[in-house]
Structure formats: C-alpha cells, structure tokens
Amino acid sequence: MAYMAAETPVPSLSSMIADTPDADKYSVCVHCGFCLEVCPTYQELFDENQSPRGRVYLIKEAAEGRLSLDAAVIDPVFTCLDCRACETVCPSGVQVGALIEEARGQVHAEQLPRGINRGLEKLVLRHIFPYPVRLYAIGGLLKVYQRAGLRWLVRRLGLLRILPPHLREMEAVLPAVKARPALQTLPPRMAAQGVRKATAALFTGCVMDVLFASINEATARVAVRNGLEVVVPKQQLCCGALQIHAGDRQQARDLARQNIDAFLATGAEYVIINAAGCGAALKEYPELFRDDPEYHSKAEEFSGRVRDISELLVEVGFEAPTGRVERTITYHDACHLCHAQNIRDQPRRILRSIPGLKVVEMQDSERCCGSAGIYNLIHPQMAGQLLERKMDDVPEGVNAIAMGNPGCMLQIRVGAHRRHQDVDVLHTVELLDMAYAEEAR
Ligand code: SF4
Ligand code: SF4
Structure with missing residues (x-):
C-alpha cells in the first residue's frame, strides 16, 4: 500500500497531545487480512483503504508522522461504521473500534473538514442530546406532530418533499411517541418480586427513552419479575456513545x-x-478516562456493574414464561451487542424460552444493518446499501424481527417499510414481557 502525503501541511496525529491512537493497539496488526471479508464497507467498496487493515495502517502512518491527516485518512476513518465486526475475527486482538474513535477524536479536536454537516452534528450532539429537557421537548413536539393531525396535514400538503429521501423514510416509520419518557414516569425504586436477588439501576438512554419509552418500562417490569429491585437514578444523562463515535471525546467525558x-x-x-x-x-468508560486517574478507577467500578438486560437475566437466572406468543421471528444481532459485548447466546436463550415463539435464524445475522448510531443520517447511501443486504437476509415467513438496539430498530423499520413487508420490529425484552403478560390472561 502506498499513500501520498498532502502538499499543504496539515497536522499529523503525532502532532497532537491528548487521546492519540495507542501504538500498542495498532502495532499488533499482522496484516493477515482476515478482517476484510467481514467488513461491511470493504464488501461494498472493495477498496483497501476502506477495510479494517487499511484503516489501521492509515492511522498508524498518521500517528507516527509519516502521513498527513488529510482527506485520504479522514474519509476512511469516518466511513467506518465502528461496527467492530473486524474485532470478532481478528487473531491479534486489534481494537479497531477504539483506534477509529481515537483518530476521530483528533480530527474533531483540530476541527478538520470531513465532508459532513458539522453544524447539524454539533447542534444534535452538543446542544440537544446532553440536555434531557431539550430532548424531551423534542419528544413532546413529535408527539403533537403525530397525534394532533399535523402529520396528516404535512403529508397532505406534500411538505415532506423538502426532506431528503432517507429522512422522509425515517419520518414514515417513527414509532408513536409516548407522552412522557420512562425516566419521568417510572418510580425511583421498584421492589423485586419474590426473593430479591440484587439491585439493578436502570439506564434509560436518550433515543430509547424518547422514541421507545415502552421498552424501558418493559425492561423494568421484566427485571422486577425476575427478582431484581430496580432503581432509576434521575440524574442520569445520555451515555455519550454518539459523541464518542463523532470524535467529541470531551463532551462524552462530561456526560460520563x-x-x-x-x-x-x-x-x-x-x-x-x-x-x-x-x-x-x-x-x-475506562478507556475514555485512561489519562484521568480519579475517574479511571471510578469508571472501572461503574463499568464492572454494567449489563445488557439479556445478559443480566441469564446471569441471575430468569423465569421461563408460561404465556404464549404465537409468532415466527428472526433475530438480528446488533453490532454493539455481538461484536462489542460478545452477547449472542443470551437473547436467543430468552427468545427460545417463550412458548409459541418460533425462532428462525437469519443468515449473516451479525452483519451491520447500516444504522450505526447516526451513520444512517450522515452516510445514507452506504447505510441504504447495507440495509438492503440485511433485508435480503430476513427469512421468508417471519412476522417479527427481534433485536436489542433502538438504532437498529428504526433502521430495520425503514427496511420493512421500503419493501412493504408486514413484519413487526421488536426488542427482545418486549417479547419476554408480552409472554409474562399472557400468563395473567
Ligand atoms: S484481522 Fe487483525 S491483524 Fe489481521 S489485518 Fe485485520 S486488523 Fe490486522
Ligand atoms: S469497524 Fe466495521 S466498518 Fe469499521 S473497519 Fe471494522 S468491520 Fe469495517
């Protein structure tokens, strides 16, 4: 691989001070190429620069000052989905996701151009997501839009035509927004049913709580049902994942x-x-605070307690429901559940425990659907291509697709809408909650 340095001097990664990509992360790449065939962007573009191996090489060259931090590096770094499929197959344990996030942090810190609407990104990630009041106000407006006949009027007048096609599709599939987020409606403490196994603090999230508050409510019910006392810390904020993906590590640390x-x-x-x-x-979180001794140890303590709901239900032992849910479903592995957290078996164990539910495995269920945080908003073409592949893999005859991530849920709703497919898109915990509810009937 040969890369040309830019003629106009621009910073290299090694010229910057904080959060530079770690040599001990990129130096372990042995260039074997095992990662190429699982990388969604490489599969679409067949360009070495748009592969994990190429990106790691570019980041290394830039970090060591042999390559300028210009478009030749920035474009592949930001075209990456941060899906981590490469990490699952890498024999050397290269932390591609962390390298990508650190490289993006450098680009963000230097305010280098990267071909996206930075103003829009800043508005959303800096001025809306970190502020629950603003986020919930938008949720309230959405609810009014959906329920007060405004949506009908806007559609009738053709006003949605001003939106680009991918945003029109997103608007069409938005779920009905609840009046208030679960962070506000759930009590601060809910007693466990039966013998208390442990106390679990519920992280309600931002997109999840504005668009899918009912899933947070289902999560609390299912946890309580399985012997967990649930507390809901009202001071919690957005987790910072979208800010980390965009390279805004300072904002992410403030939230964390x-x-x-x-x-x-x-x-x-x-x-x-x-x-x-x-x-x-x-x-x-500990990775975010690697240079902050006080918060690094606190972050380690905190992160050691974090569990996906499916992970914790299996860990503490969940009660198999007796209520039936008569559906044929398939399961999509969200990248940040399977590749980033190695959670594959637990959601399937939960689904298979539900009487009446027939689970049909999806081919390449671990391939990214194109959602990837706000990737589908800023890279609609690549995200659209990946969504087409995902929908091609949905088995015939299913009437629901289960998963464990709100971004994937919206993206796959778009896919189903595009194909006029009559399938419900559900969270794993919703199905378990439905089965428990059926017991009472
Ligand atoms: S699989 Fe890992 S070691 Fe091999 S080229 Fe890809 S990143 Fe490097
Ligand atoms: S994180 Fe995903 S898109 Fe990025 S290099 Fe790895 S496999 Fe490719």
Whole structure:
C-alpha cells in the first residue's frame, strides 16, 4: 500500500497531545487480512483503504508522522461504521473500534473538514442530546406532530418533499411517541418480586427513552419479575456513545462523569441497559478516562456493574414464561451487542424460552444493518446499501424481527417499510414481557 502525503501541511496525529491512537493497539496488526471479508464497507467498496487493515495502517502512518491527516485518512476513518465486526475475527486482538474513535477524536479536536454537516452534528450532539429537557421537548413536539393531525396535514400538503429521501423514510416509520419518557414516569425504586436477588439501576438512554419509552418500562417490569429491585437514578444523562463515535471525546467525558457519579451513588450491584450501543459505551468508560486517574478507577467500578438486560437475566437466572406468543421471528444481532459485548447466546436463550415463539435464524445475522448510531443520517447511501443486504437476509415467513438496539430498530423499520413487508420490529425484552403478560390472561 502506498499513500501520498498532502502538499499543504496539515497536522499529523503525532502532532497532537491528548487521546492519540495507542501504538500498542495498532502495532499488533499482522496484516493477515482476515478482517476484510467481514467488513461491511470493504464488501461494498472493495477498496483497501476502506477495510479494517487499511484503516489501521492509515492511522498508524498518521500517528507516527509519516502521513498527513488529510482527506485520504479522514474519509476512511469516518466511513467506518465502528461496527467492530473486524474485532470478532481478528487473531491479534486489534481494537479497531477504539483506534477509529481515537483518530476521530483528533480530527474533531483540530476541527478538520470531513465532508459532513458539522453544524447539524454539533447542534444534535452538543446542544440537544446532553440536555434531557431539550430532548424531551423534542419528544413532546413529535408527539403533537403525530397525534394532533399535523402529520396528516404535512403529508397532505406534500411538505415532506423538502426532506431528503432517507429522512422522509425515517419520518414514515417513527414509532408513536409516548407522552412522557420512562425516566419521568417510572418510580425511583421498584421492589423485586419474590426473593430479591440484587439491585439493578436502570439506564434509560436518550433515543430509547424518547422514541421507545415502552421498552424501558418493559425492561423494568421484566427485571422486577425476575427478582431484581430496580432503581432509576434521575440524574442520569445520555451515555455519550454518539459523541464518542463523532470524535467529541470531551463532551462524552462530561456526560460520563455525571453518569458514573449518579449510578455509583445508588449503591446498586448492577447497571442495566437495553440499548446495545449505549451498553458498549458504558462498559468502555475506562478507556475514555485512561489519562484521568480519579475517574479511571471510578469508571472501572461503574463499568464492572454494567449489563445488557439479556445478559443480566441469564446471569441471575430468569423465569421461563408460561404465556404464549404465537409468532415466527428472526433475530438480528446488533453490532454493539455481538461484536462489542460478545452477547449472542443470551437473547436467543430468552427468545427460545417463550412458548409459541418460533425462532428462525437469519443468515449473516451479525452483519451491520447500516444504522450505526447516526451513520444512517450522515452516510445514507452506504447505510441504504447495507440495509438492503440485511433485508435480503430476513427469512421468508417471519412476522417479527427481534433485536436489542433502538438504532437498529428504526433502521430495520425503514427496511420493512421500503419493501412493504408486514413484519413487526421488536426488542427482545418486549417479547419476554408480552409472554409474562399472557400468563395473567
Ligand atoms: S484481522 Fe487483525 S491483524 Fe489481521 S489485518 Fe485485520 S486488523 Fe490486522
Ligand atoms: S469497524 Fe466495521 S466498518 Fe469499521 S473497519 Fe471494522 S468491520 Fe469495517
């Protein structure tokens, strides 16, 4: 591989001070290429630069000052989905995701151009997601839009035509927003049913709680049903995953500090989360604080308690439901559940425990659907191609697709809408909650 340095001097990664990509992460790549065939962007573009091996090489060259930090590096670094499929197959344990995030952090810190609407990204990630009041106000507006006939009027007048096609599709599949997020409606403490096994503090998330508050409510019910006392720390904020993906590590650290303090103060043995992307970010907080001795140890204590809800249910032992859910479903492995957290078996064990539920495995269920945080908003073409592949793999005859991540749920709803497929897109915990509810009938 030969890469040309830019003629105009631009910074290299080694010229910057904080959070530079670790040599001990990229130096272990042995260039074997095992990662190429699982990389979604390489599969679409057949360009070495858009592969894990190519990206690791580019980051190494830039970090060691042999390559300028220009478009030749920046584009592959930002075209990466951060899906971590490469990490699952890498024999050397290269932490491609962490390298990508650190490289993005350098680009963000230097405010280098990277071909996306930085103003829009800044508005969303800096000025909306970190502020629950603003986020919930948007949720309230969405609810009014959906329920007060505004949506009908906007569609009738053709006003949605001003939106690009991918945003029009997203609008079409938005779930009905609840009046209030679960962070506000759930009581701060819910007693365990039966013998208390442990206390779990519920992380409600931001996208999950605005668009899918009912899944947070289902998560709390299912946890309580299985002997967990559930507490809901009201001081929690967005996890910072989207900020980390965008390279805004400072904002992510600010959010992480507040979350760590709020959750450790509860004294709960576990922190439960039902969004794969947020769960992976929470478990990786220590990486964010590697240069901060005080918060690094707190982050380790906090992250050691974080469990995906499916992971914790299997760990503490969940009660198999007796209620029936008569459906034929398939399961999509969210990247940040399977590749980033190695959680594959637990959701399937839960699904297979439900009477009446027929689970049909999906081919390449671990391939990214193209959602990847806000990737589908800023790279609609690549995200659209990956969504087509994902929908091609949905087995015939299923009437629901289960998964454990809100971003994937929205993206796959778009896929089903595009193909006029009559399938429900559900969270794993919703299906278990439905089965428990059926017992009472
Ligand atoms: S699989 Fe791992 S070691 Fe092999 S080329 Fe890819 S990143 Fe490098
Ligand atoms: S994280 Fe995903 S998109 Fe990025 S290099 Fe690895 S496999 Fe490819």
